[in-house]
Amino acid sequence: GENVEQHPSTLSVQEGDSAVIKCTYSDSASNYFPWYKQELGKRPQLIIDIRSNVGEKKDQRIAVTLNKTAKHFSLHITETQPEDSAVYFCAAMSSGGSNYKLTFGKGTLLTVNP
Amino acid sequence: ETGVTQSPTHLIKTRGQQVTLRCSSQSGHNTVSWYQQALGQGPQFIFQYYREEENGRGNFPPRFSGLQFPNYSSELNVNALELDDSALYLCASSLKGGETQYFGPGTRLLVL
Numbered sequence A: 001g002e003n004v005e006q007h008p009s010t011l012s013v014q015e016g017d018s019a020v021i022k023c024t025y026s027d028s029a030s031n032y033f034p035w036y037k038q039e040l041g042k043r044p045q046l047i048i049d050i051r052s053n054v055g056e057k058k059d060q061r062i063a064v065t066l067n068k069t070a071k072h073f074s075l076h077i078t079e080t081q082p083e084d085s086a087v088y089f090c091a092a093m094s095s096g097g098s099n100y101k102l103t104f105g106k107g108t109l110l111t112v113n114p
Numbered sequence B: 001e002t003g004v005t006q007s008p009t010h011l012i013k014t015r016g017q018q019v020t021l022r023c024s025s026q027s028g029h030n031t032v033s034w035y036q037q038a039l040g041q042g043p044q045f046i047f048q049y050y051r052e053e054e055n056g057r058g059n060f061p062p063r064f065s066g067l068q069f070p071n072y073s074s075e076l077n078v079n080a081l082e083l084d085d086s087a088l089y090l091c092a093s094s095l096k097g098g099e100t101q102y103f104g105p106g107t108r109l110l111v112l
Helices: none
Strands: A004-007 A010-014 A019-025 A032-038 A045-051 A056-059 A062-067 A072-077 A086-093 A102-104 A108-113 B005-007 B010-013 B019-024 B031-037 B044-050 B053-057 B064-068 B074-078 B087-094 B107-111
Touching: A004 A086, A010 A019, A019 A086, A019 A108, A032 A062, A045 A056, A045 A062, A072 A086, A102 B044, B005 B087, B010 B019, B019 B087, B019 B107, B031 B074, B044 B064, B074 B087
Parallel strands: A010 A108, B010 B107
Antiparallel strands: A004 A019, A019 A072, A032 A045, A032 A086, A056 A062, A062 A072, A086 A102, A086 A108, B005 B019, B019 B074, B031 B044, B031 B087, B044 B053, B064 B074, B087 B107
16 A cells, blocks of 8 residues: 655754655555645645646645656745744545545644744 | 534443444435544545445454435444444535545444
């Protein structure tokens, strides 16, 4: 089955700096890669996603890149703000079969210091 | 458009008991997936329901079972609770054939 590795497990940055979180996946059939932000005690919230036919996607301060050959994808947050502090999860999905199961990484605790 | 809702928000049970958790999918969504999130971990896929049938299952024993109703809401049942079942249980709704999954707020289960 799919295995997703996520690094780093914790990341501390100064407000205004950039943050990068990296994930690798094992199943070459995976073709959908969402990123979720989870604040303490809250639900995972989809912040951006990318499909395998695209190499990069941006949404304001957030961008995701995908390298299908190397089987890795990354989340980039620019101009970080204290409200970006949360746990971020990457996930992978193979949607070619009959079910659409997400396999998650273990998460990255991002702390943005004012 | 209403979001995904779950009930109850918190639950305390003892070992050996049974529990039922409920999920209402987002308006227009016909597929519900259930995940278990242990403390400090990412969510792990339990199973998915579409058209009232199980449509894929993760590495969870048969004492984890579910239902989906004609209105697409869903239940997760866990029998013979074990201490390790203590976790946040999340449901996510989506459209069949669509990858994007939207999560509910979760039910936090504590097994003593």
